[in-house]
Amino acid sequence: MHAIAALDQGTSSSRTLIFDFEGRLLASAQREFAQHYPQPGWVEHDPMDIWATQSATFAEALARAGLRVTDLAALGITNQRETIVLWERATGRPLANAIVWQDRRTAPECAELVRAGRSDWLRDRTGLLPDAYFSATKLAWLLDHLPGARTRAEHGELAAGTVDSWLVWQLTGGARHVTDVSNASRTLLCDIGRGDWDDDLLALFRVPRALLPEIVPNCGLLAVARIGGVEVPITGMAGDQQAALFGQACLQPGMAKNTYGTGCFALRHTGERRVPSRHNLLSTVAWRLGDRAPLQYALEGSVFVAGAAVQWLRDGLGMIGSAREAQDLAAGVADSGGVMLVPAFTGLGAPYWDPQARGLLIGLTRGTTRGHVARATIESMAYQSADLLGAMQADVAAQGGGVDALTELRVDGGAAVNDALMQFQADLLGVPVVRPELAESTATGAAYLAGIGAGIWPDAATLASLWRAQRRFEPMMAADEREQRMARWRRAVERARGWADDVA
Numbered sequence: 001m002h003a004i005a006a007l008d009q010g011t012s013s014s015r016t017l018i019f020d021f022e023g024r025l026l027a028s029a030q031r032e033f034a035q036h037y038p039q040p041g042w043v044e045h046d047p048m049d050i051w052a053t054q055s056a057t058f059a060e061a062l063a064r065a066g067l068r069v070t071d072l073a074a075l076g077i078t079n080q081r082e083t084i085v086l087w088e089r090a091t092g093r094p095l096a097n098a099i100v101w102q103d104r105r106t107a108p109e110c111a112e113l114v115r116a117g118r119s120d121w122l123r124d125r126t127g128l129l130p131d132a133y134f135s136a137t138k139l140a141w142l143l144d145h146l147p148g149a150r151t152r153a154e155h156g157e158l159a160a161g162t163v164d165s166w167l168v169w170q171l172t173g174g175a176r177h178v179t180d181v182s183n184a185s186r187t188l189l190c191d192i193g194r195g196d197w198d199d200d201l202l203a204l205f206r207v208p209r210a211l212l213p214e215i216v217p218n219c220g221l222l223a224v225a226r227i228g229g230v231e232v233p234i235t236g237m238a239g240d241q242q243a244a245l246f247g248q249a250c251l252q253p254g255m256a257k258n259t260y261g262t263g264c265f266a267l268r269h270t271g272e273r274r275v276p277s278r279h280n281l282l283s284t285v286a287w288r289l290g291d292r293a294p295l296q297y298a299l300e301g302s303v304f305v306a307g308a309a310v311q312w313l314r315d316g317l318g319m320i321g322s323a324r325e326a327q328d329l330a331a332g333v334a335d336s337g338g339v340m341l342v343p344a345f346t347g348l349g350a351p352y353w354d355p356q357a358r359g360l361l362i363g364l365t366r367g368t369t370r371g372h373v374a375r376a377t378i379e380s381m382a383y384q385s386a387d388l389l390g391a392m393q394a395d396v397a398a399q400g401g402g403v404d405a406l407t408e409l410r411v412d413g414g415a416a417v418n419d420a421l422m423q424f425q426a427d428l429l430g431v432p433v434v435r436p437e438l439a440e441s442t443a444t445g446a447a448y449l450a451g452i453g454a455g456i457w458p459d460a461a462t463l464a465s466l467w468r469a470q471r472r473f474e475p476m477m478a479a480d481e482r483e484q485r486m487a488r489w490r491r492a493v494e495r496a497r498g499w500a501d502d503v504a
Helices: 047-065 107-115 119-126 135-145 149-154 163-171 199-205 240-247 307-316 323-331 370-398 419-429 441-453 479-496 499-503
Strands: 003-009 013-019 025-032 072-079 084-088 158-162 178-180 214-216 219-227 230-239 256-260 264-271 282-287 296-303 340-342 360-362 409-412 433-436 469-473
Touching (some): 072 441, 135 149, 158 163, 163 230, 230 240, 240 282, 256 370, 296 370, 307 323, 307 370, 340 370, 370 479, 419 479
Parallel strands (some): 072 230
Antiparallel strands (some): 084 158
């Protein structure tokens, strides 16, 4: 046995990557799956599509690596977070489509929690805000709207979980119902001070404990997959953004990464200390490296729509045929021509947390071309990320204790391969942006965790030597221009905020 398989189940595609014991990528495979939008603001996935595409990429990646299942020493899992699946224990049949993290159908229930004064209590207990982004209100909605579901849940007939739980259930033939502590911390049902489900939270959201998986650490012998008659230990699991933080070797407090995927997610490691946010960011569990290890935390900011805005150009407007075409169009113009896109298609995440915001394309003139719109779409990822990282630095600085300013940002995800975007990000931040040799750090993190859990690597510190930079982007923009651009961006954001309230 000489390889590790990492299952990377994302929002728009499923992937499998195979690594050797030196952390080198041997092979990979990827398949997209259907996105379902039954109503405005609703986003769903078919759980069987998730499983089918994940299974297919696993077989494809093994074949491309020239390996068999018996060659695998360990399996790691990383996944889109907050998306919730509800299924029957007896058959493994999903009761409905999964409700995706982007879905906003429960925004009214979350607004009621805010009006009831629950925000501070929830933030203190969970590190999160009462928002439809998280899993609890999604699960309550399923129990309330599927006939008989709540009664069946209370009788122990149903199981629920985030996508990691769903994959483990399938891989083990229903023998294990578990979730790792990083995924659990994103549900609004977990006390992140203890790393366990909380009875008060379960009562508030009316979620029966019998539905929920056991919470396990991020590495160790977590479950045993049975694949074609072969047993493979599952020894690492983490939510995608925590896995990316780990895969970027941000192992010391103060280090930060940003992932450019369907959304953008910035995390800054804060060690064993939870950092409260004054700027609408989230405190979240980063990882727990074993049953007896202390919980490690991170400060996080989330952008709901990043790469998904490029998908909108392709699928919604029919303006481009591929993401690469968007890059080529953007490269064909000197700048965005004054055009800005605020891609608040499902509201705004941190630091605004405005579920009533809606998308805005502004600055159009008769001279506006497809190139300008494409460039504004790509640049919106950098603007939103700069907002997040600025708020994050303000929160960390407020803690005192000699905390240094951000010195570099490590980046990953599909859009991180775009040199122009990475340079623009460095310019807006005023600090270097560093891209690793392997941009897909999410799967790398899952493999690293699995390797530690299987005893392939002795500890996390060993992994720092495996991480290698591919390119470093130094900031080139003058400070006054940076400030002007960010001020203009915030003007556009203000025009997008509260739009759904205005038109209701």
